[in-house]
Amino acid sequence: MNRRAVLQSLAMLAVLPVISACSRTKATGSQPGAGTISVKPLNKPHEEWRELVSPAAYRVLFEEDTEPPGSSALNREDRKGTYLCAACYLPLFNSADKYESGTGWPSFTQPITGHVTTKQDFRMILPRTEYHCARCGGHQGHVFTDGPLPRGERWCNNGLALRFVPKNQELPALRS
Numbered sequence: 001m002n003r004r005a006v007l008q009s010l011a012m013l014a015v016l017p018v019i020s021a022c023s024r025t026k027a028t029g030s031q032p033g034a035g036t037i038s039v040k041p042l043n044k045p046h047e048e049w050r051e052l053v054s055p056a057a058y059r060v061l062f063e064e065d066t067e068p069p070g071s072s073a074l075n076r077e078d079r080k081g082t083y084l085c086a087a088c089y090l091p092l093f094n095s096a097d098k099y100e101s102g103t104g105w106p107s108f109t110q111p112i113t114g115h116v117t118t119k120q121d122f123r124m125i126l127p128r129t130e131y132h133c134a135r136c137g138g139h140q141g142h143v144f145t146d147g148p149l150p151r152g153e154r155w156c157n158n159g160l161a162l163r164f165v166p167k168n169q170e171l172p173a174l175r176s
Contacts, residue, residue, distance in 0.1 A: 038114030039090060039135045042176065049087050049136065052175065057086050057160040061138035064130070069104025072159020077106070080167040086160065088136035088175045090115055093155070095167070101147070101154055106162065108155040109147055116140065131155070135174070 046062040059065035074083075083093040083106070092115050093108045101107035114134065121130040121142065129143045140161045147154035165171055 037117060037134050041134065042088065042136050044136065044176070046137070049138070053087055054160070060158045060160045061085075061087050061136075064139040066141075067105075067158045067160050071104075072106060074106045074159040074162055074164055075100075075104065077164050079164075081169075082165050082167075082171060083108075083157075084163045084165060084171070085133040085136060085138050085140070086163045087138040088133060089163065089172050090133055090135040090174060091171065092116060092133060092140065092162070093157070099148060101156065103154075103156055105141065106157045106159050107147070108157065109151055109153055111155055118143065 049062060050058050053061060056067070060067055077095075077098075080095045082091045082095065083098070084091050091112055093111055097108045097110050099107055099109060111131070116131045117134050117137075118129050118131045121128045131140050131143055132138060133140060138161060139158075141155065141157040144154045144156060145152055
């Protein structure tokens with residue numbers, strides 16, 4: 001066994017107690033962007049969303065995939081408006097909270113209070129905070145604590161998981 005494999009094994013052993021101690025799903029109130037959930041979750045199996053979104057959006061929203069950085073037209077979107085969940089159309093972000101993070105994904109300083117839930121993600125060994133639409137459960141992205149003041153949060157979103165509606169247009173009805 002080489003030195004790198006030994007170090008990786010030791011790192012995993014050190015993280016296992018943390019993983020087992022953490023609850024898998026957490027309400028937004030225990031993570032960055034604290035707030036209580038204000039929408040009623042849908043009781044709709046993820047598979048039923050497949051017919052309503054593109055295959056790439058389905059992979060991001062319901063298989064927790066990540067789109068390539070720089071691939072979303074929403075990175076350059078600078079009009080006033082609202083960013084909705086691409087699956088159920090729940091408003092998730094206001095354009096006033098969008099900023100250029102330089103990461104290659106649309107980024108926001110905060111979500112609309114009560115419209116997202118968070119959970120710990122250990123896919124990269126160290127824990128990250130993943131967030132989902134509070135209504136349909138669609139995966140949106142990850143929240144980090146390296147954003148601009150005053151909140152210091154960067155809500156890094158997959159563009160495929162969002163739909164932008166300009167301020168002068170009416171928001172679509174929520175999908176069920």
